[in-house]
Amino acid sequence: MSIKLYCDLMSQPSRTLYILLKSIKCDFETKLVDLRKGEHFSDEFTRINRIQRVPVIEHNGFILSESVAIVNYLSREGIIPDILYPRDSKQKARVEEFLEWHHIGLRLHCSMYFRVKQLDPIFTGKQPEAKTVAGYENRMVQALETFSTKWLGTGTDFIVGNTITIADLFAACELEQPRMAGYDPKQHFPVISSWSKKVQEYFNPYYDEGHVIVNKVANKKKISSKI
Amino acid sequence: MSIKLYCDLMSQPSRTLYILLKSIKCDFETKLVDLRKGEHFSDEFTRINRIQRVPVIEHNGFILSESVAIVNYLSREGIIPDILYPRDSKQKARVEEFLEWHHIGLRLHCSMYFRVKQLDPIFTGKQPEAKTVAGYENRMVQALETFSTKWLGTGTDFIVGNTITIADLFAACELEQPRMAGYDPKQHFPVISSWSKKVQEYFNPYYDEGHVIVNKVANKKKISSKI
Structure with missing residues (x-):
């Protein structure tokens, strides 16, 4: 399994995902996107997320933005434990x-x-x-x-x-x-x-x-x- | 199955749910909450949704607000067809x-x-x-x-x-x-x-x-x- 998290810890939902993935001992790679330097507007990042916002994840090649959509997806994929996001x-x-x-x-x-x-x-x-x-x-x-x-x-x-x-x-x-x-x-x-x-x-x-x-x-x- | 939809058709997500449920031939009861008359602030409606907003559904006694949470729930319950909200x-x-x-x-x-x-x-x-x-x-x-x-x-x-x-x-x-x-x-x-x-x-x-x-x-x- 490979997960990359594109984030800037100045952004609230970036922090949420960073803390969540760390706390559940998920093996992921942090890719910092410096918002203060405008790195989210770069061509490179725009190719990853045309909406030019963080956070974004890449999970085995599947790229997804929007923090709540991301936790829903990771929950369905069995990466977030039920205790933190119930399946019932x-x-x-x-x-x-x-x-x-x-x-x-x-x-x-x-x-x-x-x-x-x-x-x-x-x-x-x-x-x-x-x-x-x-x-x-x-x-x-x-x-x-x-x-x-x-x-x-x-x-x-x-x-x-x-x-x-x-x-x-x-x-x-x-x-x-x-x-x-x-x-x-x-x-x-x-x-x-x-x-x-x-x-x-x-x-x-x-x-x-x-x-x-x-x-x-x-x-x-x-x-x-x-x- | 019993579904009640509390809504006002002046509200966008109320319309979304109303049109969606009608189009999938779901048998539901419409409960109008007139926002212009402030009915969402009434004691009766506040007991249904303490946040005092529409839309709200009641599904076999389970009350839920927030339109996106509602469609997610109705999708899991098999009420929204996969063609409109994929399960993949x-x-x-x-x-x-x-x-x-x-x-x-x-x-x-x-x-x-x-x-x-x-x-x-x-x-x-x-x-x-x-x-x-x-x-x-x-x-x-x-x-x-x-x-x-x-x-x-x-x-x-x-x-x-x-x-x-x-x-x-x-x-x-x-x-x-x-x-x-x-x-x-x-x-x-x-x-x-x-x-x-x-x-x-x-x-x-x-x-x-x-x-x-x-x-x-x-x-x-x-x-x-x-x-």
């Missing part, structure tokens, strides 16, 4: 229900906050208006509120029942993103804080390994905001 | 790759344009600034360009190869939404126009049946813009 139809549906919701329900808002506040100014050299940032922050906080009260905080240990699944890893990696723009969801939502500790512990040491760059950027941001 | 792992992955991309890649932009230009003014009584609408329109046009050239226009008849799948129905229903705000993707993208005719024909008479309200609103918009 109804239990699987519960995980999928979250994964489908999280694109626009959670991911969009956390990544847009990071992009507008942190990323765009680096590329454009222009600071966003305070009102614009506040708008993105408000929408993100509303999304976090929904996540904290309607997906967590319902009496179970994890998003789907009392067992950790890939839904938890996807969500946790999304919530690390705004830390790089100075907002840590764990500081504002106690339910998220205690849940994310459990996710981090379960997937460590790979969770921390996948977040080395994120932690570096987040710490730099923390220091600069104190000056 | 790699072919299925290609359909899923599109479905996962379409949330933020296509759906978000078409629905936000509709919401900002058409829906919000009805609820708030305030017209959006021309600059704001232009921003949403630009982002939608970019998304349509990507859809037209990278998912269609690659030498195959449909999104995934030469056979129609649920990916085509999901996409077609999304592209009907901005028509209600005066923008018809078919008028601007010939590739989209010829493809969508094939999708409409395949799923008719149910495609047109699912779009009666959309067509009414779109025609009204067309007439009012000519006055």
Whole structure:
């Protein structure tokens, strides 16, 4: 079996797949695609994924993009253990229900906050208006509120029942993103804080390994905001 | 077997499921949830879906939200025929790759344009600034360009190869939404126009049946813009 993972650990779903594959002891090759250098727009990478996005896997020559499609495929191929992504139809549906919701329900808002506040100014050299940032922050906080009260905080240990699944890893990696723009969801939502500790512990040491760059950027941001 | 579909035909994924279930001659009960009257916020509907969104299905007592999770579940349960949603792992992955991309890649932009230009003014009584609408329109046009050239226009008849799948129905229903705000993707993208005719024909008479309200609103918009 040969698996290649094209990824950049600055991208949330890239981290999810990296941490997941490491934690299940899958033998895979990491192919770094540096988004900050625009390597996803290169001819070489465009031939791999015409949509020019990471993550992408190549499994015995079969190339596939979109992280959720990738975990579905790897689950069918027997590479992801049932304990993390149940095969039982109804239990699987519960995980999928979250994964489908999280694109626009959670991911969009956390990544847009990071992009507008942190990323765009680096590329454009222009600071966003305070009102614009506040708008993105408000929408993100509303999304976090929904996540904290309607997906967590319902009496179970994890998003789907009392067992950790890939839904938890996807969500946790999304919530690390705004830390790089100075907002840590764990500081504002106690339910998220205690849940994310459990996710981090379960997937460590790979969770921390996948977040080395994120932690570096987040710490730099923390220091600069104190000056 | 008992299936209930909670939906509002103003919602794109509601239409997708309605047309799909009708076309495969599935015996289901339609439970209308009028979004314009805020029925999705009612206590009764919140008990069915705490996230307060349509569509939702109830299949022999099992309640599930999120349209893509629903089609995955119904496919596993043998309710959606393989011809529309292949069971072969790699072919299925290609359909899923599109479905996962379409949330933020296509759906978000078409629905936000509709919401900002058409829906919000009805609820708030305030017209959006021309600059704001232009921003949403630009982002939608970019998304349509990507859809037209990278998912269609690659030498195959449909999104995934030469056979129609649920990916085509999901996409077609999304592209009907901005028509209600005066923008018809078919008028601007010939590739989209010829493809969508094939999708409409395949799923008719149910495609047109699912779009009666959309067509009414779109025609009204067309007439009012000519006055």
